[in-house]
Amino acid sequence: MDAEDAVEISDAKLVQFMKKKRAPNGRFYMPIWNWDFEWKEDIKQLAKRVKMAAEKVKEDEPLPFVGDMDSVAAQLQLAVYSPIPKQSSDASPLWDQAALPWEAFMWAMNERAYSSLVEDGGRPLCPFMILDKVANGIQGHGDLLAMIMDGNKYPRRTSHYIFVDQWERWQDFRLWQKDNRSTYDPDDRRAVYAIEIANRRKETTRKVDLFDDGGRLREHDRTRWYSSQLEPEVERYVERFCLLREDQGEGGFPGYMDEVQRRMAKHGFTRTFELDKDPGRQDRVTTWVEYIAYEYSWCDRYQRPADEACAGVDETWKTLVASGMGNGVDRLDSVYPLCTNVYPLDDAHEDLEGAQKAVQGHYTWTMQKEKRVKSKLADEESKQASAATQSRIAELKEELRSFEQAYHLIQRFESYAEDYRENLELLASHRSLAWWALGQLPLVEAEVKAEGCHGGGQGASRSSEPRTSAVQTARTTKGKSKRREPPGPAAATVVPREAVPLRRSARIAARVAAASAGSEASGAKAPRRKKRRRAA
Structure with missing residues (x-):
């Protein structure tokens, strides 16, 4: 919309325009161009009108699934996840079909990944209905988002692809199971x-x-x-x-089992469990324990380089303090402050360039003076000046050497500090995810106990029957009458043989047998039935 049209539009048309430009998350996307910065009063007035129109739109068309977020957050630890969020047949779809193309695509990808994750035995970080709140860090869901946004080898697109990234991580775990069970x-x-x-x-x-x-x-x-x-x-x-x-x-699969036992014991998991050579025969609880061990393996992977980088930081810091460059600066355990707090790198570069120019200037001045002066007295003065210049050159060279050592030492400290910081962030992310997976173990056990099963398909699949998504359910049921469900199985009833109706051939045979039995009992012949003549 052009800026002039936006200023002159009526309130009713502004409300209709904002309804069309409303995204599924409740935000408004209003492209307005050709603004003039001199329209300060018009911009302020339009801002007030837009705010009032937004309130009107929210009153007329409230978003679905907006309720008490405290109760929703409390259900995160108690809810039994299913691939289809429960909703009635008359409920609206999870997103507006007239939404922006990229948002509709994002929701469709997350919905597909959510169902695939649950069907394969995984557990989503949160219910699907609060995806938007988690992606935007609303109501304290930022911790869940930080688990999946770890920046490691998994490709991170945006924070809105939570279930897509989690499904990719779960697929990597399945490949991890397969690789560890293959023959080396x-x-x-x-x-x-x-x-x-x-x-x-x-x-x-x-x-x-x-x-x-x-x-x-x-x-x-x-x-x-x-x-x-x-x-x-x-x-x-x-x-x-x-x-x-x-x-x-x-070590193959036996070495893998020993490694998993050691790793879980190292992280405080003392329960006994035994992995199966075939993950398809493995029960869901053991599969989830193996997934916890998989996340712990990522923690150990980043723990090793973090420890090495921390040792490098300590070593270089001691050298900095011994050289006097670390005086007056506290060495923080987090190593987050930049090394420029210890010694300014820019100043070091300037000192290097200045020293080089000073050495070159003294050398040039001496050579030019020796060429101009020819007398013996001048030669003596030149020798004295040359000796002073050489002494100055030696001092500057020593300063240059100290500058170079300081520069390389600080650069080394910065490299170790950067490696330590990156590995520490990745370690914190994987450690949070491992703790989350460990907290989900009692819920998995409760689900298995409630379902009365201790194994089956893929070792962790919830059901082998295909399930339709909530979006597909909303699309198919909207505007259609409800189909009557077939009655359930009734109790078995024993029916007497005489009460079972006979087929036509059986009825004829029964009449003939009854007639012959009656004729034998009376001693008389059975009357013959006359055949009907066909009409000519």
Whole structure:
């Protein structure tokens, strides 16, 4: 809409316009162009009218599923998740069909991922009906969002693709189950590539230092180039299997079971459990315990580099304090302050450039003066000036060397601090997700106990029957009459044989038998039935 039209539009038309531009989450998207910054009063007046029109739209068309959010939040720990949020046949769909295309696509993707996740035995982070509140961090749901927005190898699009990202994570867990139950083959190219890449990364991290004249950069580039040549399946095998296993998969399934037991005991899980070679025969509770161990493996993966980076931070910090550059600055345990608080890098660069210019200036001035002066006295003065210049050059070179050492030391400290901060953030995200999964275990056990089952299909599937989504249910039932459901199975009733109606051939045979029996009893012949003549 043009700015002039927006200013001159009536209140009724403004309400209708805002109804069309309303998104499913209740927000309004009103593209207005050709604004003139001199229209300050008109803009203020239009803002008041838009606010009043928004209240009018909310009164006329309230959003579905808006209720007491406190009760909804309380149901997060008690609700039994199902792929279809319960709603009546007359309820509106979960999103407006006239919504923006990207929002409709987003809701459809989340709805499909939600159903797929539940059908395969996973547990969503929240009920589907409060997806918008969680995605926008409303009513204290930011912690749930932080679990899935971890920034690791999973592709993060926006905060609104919560169930899509969680479904991808669950699929990776299923592949993790499959990889750990497969037979280890040392000649398998995936395993060979995985071991070689892991060894190269260890060598790069352990042996290369910042003072090696670019060797670390060359080795890092060579490792990255080699990794980029791997096929996607091999890269997935390396990143999400090899680097998560302590033995890189060489122990096979027995080694995997021992590793899971050790990892769970390390994190305080003392219950006994036994994994099945076939995940399809494994019960839901054990499958969920295995998923908790999978999340703990990600925690351990980021814990190791975080500890190494923390050790590097401590070592470089001691060197900084010993050199006097850390005086007056507190070393925080979080290592979040930038290293510029310890020593200004920009000032170090300026000092380097100034020292170089000063050395070059003194050298040039001395050479020019020696060329101009020819007398013996001038030569003596020149020698004295040259000696003073050489002394100054030596001092500046020493300053340059100290500047370079300080610069590299601070750069090293900053590198360790950045690695520590990144791994610490990823570790916190995975640790929160592991704690959430651990808190879901009693709910899984309660569901299994209520359903009266302890195993079946895929080891964790809730039902093998296909279920329709809530959106499909809303679309199909809207505007249609309710179909009468067939009656349930009745109790079995024993019917006497004589009461069962006979077929036509059986009835004829029964009459003939009864007539013959009657004739034998009376001793008389049975009357013959006359045949009817056909009409000519």
